[in-house]
């Protein structure tokens with residue numbers, strides 16, 4: 001039986017003292033294909049009158065948290081989690097940065113018909129390797145989330161619906177996918193997503209062991225147990241948390257969702273679950289306009305279109321302070337979407353690349369100061385410039401000694 005990788009290294013404490021360097025960041029490039037923006041604008045036109053808000057709290061009614069499901073369903077879920085292969089012990093030479101070349105979606109040029117950079121995940125790793133921060137052989141490759149894993153959260157009927165290319169085309173917002181044989185859609189679109197889901201689930205295990213983990217993908221926060229959308233076909237955040245409840249003996253999880261869009265998927269899934277505290281900072285003027293899901297956010301921070309870096313970071317400081325006083329998590333899931341970047345046509349915010357680095361640093365510092373394991377997911381933000389901005393932010397985290405890309409095996413030897 002393989003040994004747990006780092007035994008009792010369950011904290012941030014092995015990392016070096018904090019330094020005060022700042023990351024250099026590249027300029028934002030323009031973004032050409034705006035068809036999705038137009039789609040979202042038309043949705044926006046149909047829904048108006050959203051309110052800008054200050055941080056607010058919503059109490060959950062957990063009185064029927066368990067009565068909504070039978071004990072049999074809970075038992076089946078638990079058995080599926082316990083028999084899953086997605087949690088595996090990684091070699092001591094690895095660092096908790098998770099990626100597979102299977103993440104990247106490139107198929108018959110379809111990726112060029114989409115406004116998203118669907119190979120950003122690989123580009124992030126290549127930047128990190130080129131900068132000398134990351135050794136390719138230290139990357140952890142996850143397993144694919146199989147049907148039995150997905151059934152932990154999703155229903156058979158939802159998974160069956162993905163056998164329709166038309167439905168998948170709606171979820172990923174690439175109309176030509178609708179006319180492709182589903183076997184090709186599954187292989188070239190859904191399989192990459194399932195690998196990313198496996199990465200998100202594994203990330204919680206590695207974070208518990210090492211203090212932090214980054215899945216260079218995932219963060220499909222628009223997908224709930226019963227409904228996909230907004231480029232999100234599987235509810236990886238919900239799955240990750242359910243696995244952590246059972247396999248990591250964790251009972252309190254905080255989701256810090258800083259993607260520009262509201263995380264309506266996990267909000268619906270944990271609507272009545274007091275084990276999960278959700279801080280969602282999002283632009284209310286853009287997709288998904290999910291007013292029901294907004295009721296399930298514990299701390300809602302709405303940032304209007306055009307919000308600048310200084311205001312954004314100030315609001316984040318306040319929100320983290322409120323979260324710290326409201327909840328004591330054993331695990332943090334940080335959905336670090338970069339569609340808040342200035343120039344992103346979907347997010348419509350004006351956060352600079354340095355602002356992204358500062359934002360990520362604040363969240364990592366928040367977790368480290370409290371010794372809480374942190375999982376970071378890259379989520380939305382698919383401009384051509386996004387990958388470099390994310391790589392620069394990860395580099396900044398390493399410079400500030402909030403993470404280390406050196407393998408613990410090497411540190412132990414020296």
Ligand SMILES: [Zn+2]
Nearest residue numbers: 259260261380
């Ligand atoms: Zn987003």
